[in-house]
Amino acid sequence: MLVLSSPSGAGKTTLTRTLLEQENIDYPGKLALSVSATTRAKRPSEIEGIHYFFKTKRQFEVMRDSGELLEWAEVHGNFYGTPREPVEKALAEGRDVLFDIDWQGTRQLLDKMRDDVVTVFVLPPSAQELKSRLVRRAEDSDAVIAQRLRNAAEEFQHWNEYDYILVNRDLDKSFARLRAILIAERLKRVKMPNLNVFVDKLLTELKGLTP
């Protein structure tokens, strides 16, 4: 499980989408995206089930209270949460799962399964650039942008709870770095459970070749 967190506007969503697309070209089906449920209003560019599962507050509370969420958090008045079933299904199929969640959700995931979670925090190159990206996106009202900036200050406090830090100055470079993290994590010995079978075979073959 690979978690990306950052305040809105740091580029996290673009990075997750690009990573998912590229990985699906190179290793079809290997990486799944966990689609969050949310009570916040749908933006014009967003599609139900692709970007979020849009829920009423009542629907969300039912999901949460019946244990259907792996983690959940309230962020500037809206609920966000991860439906449990698609994640467990993907993991059982041997797929990696990508999460675009905040520090509160990350903590809950880490509490539940520390050894299987890799976390990345995305930082903007500057506060001014963060604000410019929110304004350029032109999907939120001024009041929402102001709230997102105030919220960013809180999210930033938690950068030091993450394994990796990406300062997103340049999207191409940040994407290459994010891919490197995914590639490297897959090469960790502890994440290659069938390797001992391969090495045992190698040793047996080697004995056959040695006089």
Place this chain on the structure above:
Amino acid sequence: MLVLSSPSGAGKTTLTRTLLEQENIDYPGKLALSVSATTRAKRPSEIEGIHYFFKTKRQFEVMRDSGELLEWAEVHGNFYGTPREPVEKALAEGRDVLFDIDWQGTRQLLDKMRDDVVTVFVLPPSAQELKSRLVRRAEDSDAVIAQRLRNAAEEFQHWNEYDYILVNRDLDKSFARLRAILIAERLKRVKMPNLNVFVDKLLTELKGLTP
């Protein structure tokens, strides 16, 4: 410090050389190679001070006994060791250092500085391929090749002491993976000591932008 280990013929030396060349194009001076001292005979293609510092057994013992070596090991009758001074100098200059050493040397490095050492074990795709590469290299006698194969069996026993495992089926792919490990390791929060200054600045700027 990035350590690569493997038996001769798995491709470790080619991988370290390629990584060093490519890194020096992308980030001049960022990565240094630790050149080992050895008492084994120089191969025709090898250059003193580039591939090894070639020493007599007596010279090596003097270096070892006066604490000039960071680690040392005896492998099929020859001594190998890492001169301490060039490594400490490179680290003090903020450079990363690449090591091409065996499991015995790796253990000594880990004992001394666990938190600063990342270890990679390179496996050949098969025992037959390992033998073919040693034969193709045509630099060792049949007796030496036989000894290297016997030694490989011992080296392989230690694969599970390493952080990352590379199965070297294809040199280009393995090289890309090795680079991913290096890139990812540099993005680890604990390896970016000045990041808290950057985040503090970001937070101060952010407060200035928030109504």
